């Protein structure tokens with residue numbers, strides 16, 4: 001089967017950083033689905049894993065943790081899907097990614113695809129949706145049924161892949177007042193279109209802009225970029241007994257003492273935790289993706305495709321990685337078909 005892989009970790013302008021390769025067809029065992037991949041989307045995790053380093057792989061490594069496709073075969077223990085089902089999923093960081101024609105994934109982290117979307121629009125959603133859903137509803141403890149209506153959230157980095165679905169979930173399901181951050185007119189417009197009532201600039205004074213917007217303190221903060229730089233402003237912006245969740249690793253120590261007098265909470269979200277540790281509640285990701293498919297089909301949520309990058313091949317994937325590395329992507333980058 002066709003795939004895109006790497007053996008060396010090189011800058012993205014090097015044609016050998018991601019190459020077209022041929023791999024043997026995988027075989028489904030246990031609870032695995034064998035999926036015929038129809039569309040993929042690209043995330044910063046791909047560029048972080050691919051980041052230049054001295055390591056050399058003996059066999060090609062395949063990246064890519066966002067796919068939509070059709071179930072081509074099932075392992076003997078599969079109960080949730082059958083051959084022919086359209087599916088969408090992110091997969092597990094501890095296994096090969098989905099930048100290949102066929103791909104194995106545990107059924108407990110796969111969702112039934114929204115019936116109203118094609119593969120391109122579905123492939124944009126899984127990784128960022130799992131992240132945003134877990135951050136808002138599992139980590140920050142916001143009620144998904146709207147019973148926290150009237151509370152407020154600051155979403156730092158609102159126009160990126162995760163922000164594009166987080167704004168929708170916070171507005172359409174939780175009915176929060178949303179302040180999103182964006183630094184350019186086009187990314188600010190994108191946040192407003194998705195449901196943010198206020199947009200501020202993450203490169204300017206965040207607490208001062210919150211005051212000017214009439215939301216001087218927020219009940220929740222979701223940090224989707226540069227945790228180190230934004231931590232002091234987030235600590236100032238969060239209300240007493242409020243909660244901050246970050247999804248972005250810190251480079252240095254965070255001054256957690258800033259939260260003491262407010263009894264504020266800081267919590268991490270890592271969307272690979274459940275699959276990586278095979279937690280007993282791993283099937284929660286199957287359930288949330290299937291629930292999100294229902295919400296998309298009902299018109300409550302919409303896809304977050306920002307740009308379609310063309311067919312799935314190494315040249316187009318290198319272009320997508322280069323764009324993501326620029327840090328100014330709006331919505332999601334999708335490639336299809338093989």
Ligand SMILES: NC(=O)c1ccc[n+]([C@@H]2O[C@H](COP(=O)([O-])OP(=O)(O)OC[C@H]3O[C@@H](n4cnc5c(N)ncnc54)[C@H](OP(=O)(O)O)[C@@H]3O)[C@@H](O)[C@H]2O)c1
Pocket residue numbers: 043044045048127128131156157158159160161162163181182183184187188202224225226246247248269270271272324327328329330331
């Ligand atoms: N923990 C997890 O499970 C998890 C899951 C998914 C992603 N992540 C991480 O979360 C981060 C965001 O992912 P993503 O897919 O949303 O990325 P993305 O799509 O590449 O995000 C691009 C957006 O980031 C904004 N941005 C750039 N610099 C910023 C800054 N200094 N402060 C705030 N916003 C800034 C840009 O807005 P403007 O153009 O308006 O400046 C742009 O719209 C990445 O680091 C990714 O690795 C973690």
